[in-house]
Amino acid sequence: MLYIAKRLAFYVLAAFVAITVNFFLPRLTPGDPASTIVATYSTTLNEESLAALRQAYGLTDDPLFQQYLTYLGNILRGDFGRSLSNFPAQVSDIIAAGIGWSVLLGLTSVLLSFVIGSALGALAAWRRGGIFDRFAPPVLLFLGSFPYFFLALLLFYIFCFKLKWFPMGNAYSSVNPPPFTLSGIGDVLYHLIAPAFTVVLVSLGPWTLNMRNAMIGVLSEDYLTLAEAKGLKPRRVLFSHAVRTALLPNITALGAAIGGVFSGQLLTEIVFTYPGLGYSLMRAVSAVDYPLMQALFLIITLSVLAANFLVDTLYVLLDPRVRAGQGA
């Protein structure tokens, strides 16, 4: 329990750092971008309109520290202000509309690549030096060498545009969200395939290689030899001992992988016009939509922190050594 409390304290601190960096970053850049931002959106403005819009956008000339306190207060209340590039929409509405899809795509692809990768790795280790072990690792390494967006565009072009196997965008067919029925869920899954496949393809390599190496390590341990000598069937040895032990390092890595996959996924979402947060981030950046940009960064960071915390907790349940308080 102490371990979990310590981890929790760490994540709260990390969140606070992210929130603070998030606030000061745009404000430390030279110049006053505020009036330009306003001017960008309308070319027929007079001074009076400019001042009124600045106020509506929440751009003030208060001292920095006071702005910081206001900002902290607003965040605690869940008030992220209004988007500049989609005025007067609330930033929280934009994020609420997209985050579910990002989480769905992220979880699906992380879990799929974890399960498939670990399975492939175990297979490769079990049949060491076999055809599969010989060719799978370099092929996966090669696939993992592509930037996400490159593979995404290639798959989009081939499978969505040319072959028309998958839809060219959106998370479901209808305009309003689909009903929670089997056909509705099937529709959502169908739209999920192409983007999720892209992410899985790129991120499969490390899972496989790690699992394989961990397995090789475990398989050379004495107790397994002993188990085999005692007449246990190899298949049983593999599944009941080796896989479980070898899986541990992969589970540790799961937490870190979530952040990485989330990053690559944003670009994949953009390519497949998937309605997650990826496009919002790109648009916020290109339109210098501070409120949206800051809120997105914050939400993404907090989601990743939460996921990491979950993984930490899971790890405690799986590894008795940590439970005993030896983990750091």
Place this chain on the structure above:
Amino acid sequence: MHRHSSLKKSPWHLSRSLRALALAGLAGVAALSAPLPAMAEVPLDQLVRIVAEGGNSFTRTFNPFSPTARWVSTRTMYEPTMIQNYATGQLDPWLATGYEWSADALSLTLTLRDDVKWSDGEAFTAADVAFTFNLMKDNPGLIGPAAGAFGQYLSAVEAVDDTTVKFTFSTTYTPGLYAIVDQFIVPEHVWKDVADPVTFENSEPVGTGPFTTIDAFGTDRYQVTKNPNYWQPLNIEGVFVQGFNGNDQVSAAVLSGNIDWGGLVPDPDTTFVALDPEHFGYWWPRTSVVMLLANTTDGALGDTTVRKAMSLALDRQRMINTGVWGKSVPGNATGLPEGPFKDWIDPAVVEAGASWVNIDPDAANKLLDDAGYARGADGIRVDKDGQPMAYDIIVPSGWNDWVSASQIVAENLADIGMDVTLRTTTADSWTNSTFTGQFDLSLGTAQRTATPFEFYRNNMATSSVQPVGTASPNNQQRYGDPAVDELLAKFAASTDAAEQKSIIAQLEGMFNEAAPAIPLYEQPDWGLYNTTRFTGFPNAENAYAPLSLQMTNGPLLVWPKLERRAE
């Protein structure tokens, strides 16, 4: 390219075996998947599918006064009193049937239609028009065509009777007509109770436009359907707006036949029309000119001779061929586009200006040699202060046609001894640099306007020059001539068309003399259509309205003309 007619198919158009294959990993689900019934009240095949707004983060906000208003709010929901039709050059009556100036040009009267109703059934009257203008006066944060009119020239707006509105001017300013009639009108009975109209989200809009009903709204697409009380007959049910994240995605949708109107595909003759010549079409009329802007606060760039020499070095035809697939013409020496302003352009100025807008690198080199800009040891010319003539040309990274034009500018100017480096930046950084005058070279274009008045004001008048560091969208090159201000004042005070025309001709001559900006080529207004499901789009043969979806109010002219093709 493989041709396909996927229009009537849902995204579930895989063959059975392919679908099974695709869903192999989700086998249990695949068996249960069936085409979904459309949730929307109006089926998708009844709606005109358009590419109008980028991205997939739509929110249900229809405040037309927002600087970043939802596309439909000013193109299908709220309407102006009259529409400047850039395809015909006419001022078309809309909610108003006509206007009249008083003899002293200090008051303007609009006569309104008496058969217009708001989408909630209430009558549209002159009180709504007066209310809209006064609302904007009280709330300077509301942005629209007439924003700022009160500070500049308008003093009062009042409803004389149900169909008559009177605008009283504080000073004679006849170009104000276009800003006033262009202003969209909101209903008094709804907006008078809005606490803060600037941040009002307006998720249930009430307007006079053809499509005001929101049946279905998703973050990456939405549909807007018929206003039951629209004042004109309509033959279509509504529009379906779909968001896309990038050029590839738009092109893919357009080429797949999933879009009825809008979008941009490169080289449309070969990539688009060839796919289905019977139904696919495009029309790219030109209503503005792309110009090379040189910051005149720089010593050498402030020299007219240098700017004219630069102009002579430029290969405009190559810019047109690479940037806009040959679909344009080089700009002329008046700076005005030929299409909309053909009646204003003085042929004599165009002819005289050929001496500096046609390509002639030898003449350019001679001009610079004679003016004393000698080449240094490295071949780069040196300005009067002894500095090498080395400049940056900045352009936003996503704007392909402009970037390729800038690239050609840099190459051409290298040939006359100027060292120009192309720098692409984010759109915002570019806006910041150009608005504040902190740049060497950049590209720019003029806003579309009813007369050339604004073009010369925004490019040559001292009134439009801001000091370097102060942001202003106009006169980024910071060139001002007091004589221009005088002529503009005379124009603004005049209601006589002939007099206005002669003033513009004088301004054209001054532009030709001073070259405050270097015209490159006319900017096409992108517009594509697909008549598989709907007919009646404007095109070169039937040029009743602009085809471009980005032009304000243009689509309002088109909606009543569209028809669903019989099955």
Place this chain on the structure above:
Amino acid sequence: MSFYETFGKIRRQALGSIPVLVGVVILVILVGSTALARWIAPYNPTRATGGINEFPSWAHPFGTTGQGQDVLSQFLYGGQNTLWIAFTIAVLTTLLALIVALTSAYFRGWVDDVLTLVTNVFLVIPSLPLIVVLAAFLTPGPATMIMVLTITGWAFGARLFRSQALSLREREFIAAAEDVGERRWRIVAIELLPNMGSVVAAYFVNQVIFAITAQASLEFLGLGDGGQVTWGSMLFWAQNTSALIRGAWWTFVVPGMAIALTAFSLALINNAVDELGNPRLRADRLLRKAGFRKPSASLMTPVKRDA
């Protein structure tokens, strides 16, 4: 195992292992040809030297772009820019990570606690959004690229090096040095650092991969300097001129494959470097016969920290 020994082993292994050989050959060809861009590139990479989107021909072996530039010349010059930027980022992040880790190991106590905390915070904050947000506020260009990716890219190395340093400290020879009263900076500089050779080398190679893909991703988002030719900006332009849709796949595939092949060859080489730090894998005779050496779990976590 000293630094020199490490590289001696790499050399010996490279000769004896097919994948490493493949990796080295690809890398030498890529680095060599791009380094010679000035002499072997047929055209100026930014100038239009042919028609628009021309199919590969004798005049333009890799075809031309949507703006008529020669793709081969762009590939060569672009590779030069991409690689030196990536190399610089890798050097800087490795140095920064080493400094943080060795400072931790040297001072221990609260300094170590604080640095570990900072490292963990940087590790846990997702990098791409941070990179994007950072890049958006700075003027695009190589300097920005290097700065942004260095700031966001060092943390994993710091953690790795610190744990390596801590485990080395437990070894007898360090303990012995401490016992005889050797000064701490000497222990760090003479005993610790050289013994971290293989880990540092493997990390460095990983960082080059990270920098290449992260750089390309940023440029793809339009956050690079589009006026400068790099593999990432080539992809940006290909996407921007709808190259795939128009059938001009060569403008897209060439830079994409260049990035992937570079990363792939480095990954192959990295496995060899990594193996030196993992005796168990090294000892695996079957594996050696199979010819492939994998990164150990300790080194290559499944974190795709780039995008």
